[in-house]
Amino acid sequence: MKPTRKSLIAAAIVLTASLAIVFLVNKGKQKHEADIFAMDTYMQITVYGRHGDEAVQKAVEKIKRLEGELDASVINAESGVTLTDGGEYLLKRSMELKDMTDGTFDITIYPIVKAWGFPDKNYRVPSEEEIQKLLENKDTNLQYDFGGIAKGYTSDKIAKLMIENGVKSAILNLGGNVMTIGKKPDGSDWKVAIKSPDTSMENLGVLSVYDKAVITSGGYERCFEADGKSYHHIIDPKTGYPAESGLVSVTIISKDATLADALSTALFVMGKDNAIVFWRKYADNFDFVLYDNKGELYVSEGIADSYLAAMEYEVVKR
Ligand code: AMP
Ligand code: MG
DSSP states (O other), X not given: OOOOHHHHHHHHHHHHHHHHHHHHHHHTXXXXXXXXXXXXXXEEEEEESTTHHHHHHHHHHHHHXXXXXXXXXXXXXXXXXXXXXXXXXXXXXXXXXXXXXXXXXXXXXXXXXXXXXXXXXXXXXXXXXXXXXXXXXXTTSOOOOOTTTHHHHHHHHHHHHHHHTTOOXXXXXXXXXXXXXXXXXXXXXXXXXXXXSSTTSSEEEEEEESSOXXXXXXXXXXXXXXXXXXXXXXXXXXXXXXXOSSEEEEEEEESOHHHHHHHHHHHHHHOHHHXXXXXXXXXXXXXXXXXXXXXXXXXXXXXXXTEEOSXXXXXXXX
C-alpha cells in the first residue's frame, strides 16, 4: 500500500514533536566540558544544563587569571610582594589558618620549599645548616607560597561564578581536588573516589557528596628520591623537613574549599592523633578521611554514612 500524502504529513509531525521533546529533555542534562593545564596540574570542568558552555568558558578564563595572580614566583619577585585583591584576601586568610592550625599550615614556608627544589623541580637535599638558617630567617625574609591553598580557593571562586551564572549542576576536578556544585543532573549525589597511594588498591573509598569540596594531600603526589630516601613536598614548618607524621593521605570534606585545602596540608603535618584532637574542636566545619603508613583508615563520624570502602575503617566520633 502506498502511503497517502496525509499519513506522510502526520508521520512528519509526530517525528518533529518527539525530536523536540527529546531535545528539551536533554537540554537540562547537556554536558559541557573543558580540560586545561593550570597551576601545574590537570584540571577538568564539567557543567550540566543550559548555558553551561558559557559558564565553562568563564571558568577557564578565571582559572588562568588566578593562576597568574597566585603564582609564588610572581608574588615573590625581587621587587617584593605585589598582591591583587584576591591575593590580599588569601594572604589574610592564610595567616588566620596558620594560627588556627598552630603553625602546621604556614605559607611563609616558601624559602624552605624552594631550597628543596619543589617549585622548579630542581630537587636537592639542603644541608642541616641551610635549613636551620632558613627557619631562623623565615619571619624576616617573608616569601609566600599559596601552593597549599590556591586550588581550594580557586574551587570556591569557580563555584561562586557557576552559581552566579545560574548553573545548578557542575563538578570541578583540580588535580584530584574535587568541588561539587549542586547534585548530579538526575538529582543523585556525586560519587567522588579518593585516590589510593598504594597502586595495589583501586581507591581508598568513594564518597557520596553534593555542594562540597573533597580535597586530598598526599606525600606521594610530589616527591623525589636521593640516597635511597624519598622526600615529599609537604614540609613540617617546625623542622624544615618533609613531614613524617605517619599519615600517607589526608582528605578533607567541607563546604569551604579554601579551608579544606589548607587543612589537608595542616592535618598531614599534624599526624593522626593531633588531627583528631583538632577535628573535635572544629567538627562542624569539616570531615576527614585519614590513611596512615600502617595501612589503617580513619573516617570522621559526619561522613561515615556517605563513605564506601573496600577495606575496613575506624569511624572517629566527636
Ligand atoms: P597540598 O598538596 O595542598 O598539601 O599543598 C602542598 C604544597 O603546599 C607544597 O607543594 C608547597 O608548595 C606548599 N607547602 C608545603 N608545606 C606546607 C605547609 N606546611 N604549609 C603551607 N604550605 C605548604
Ligand atoms: Mg592543601
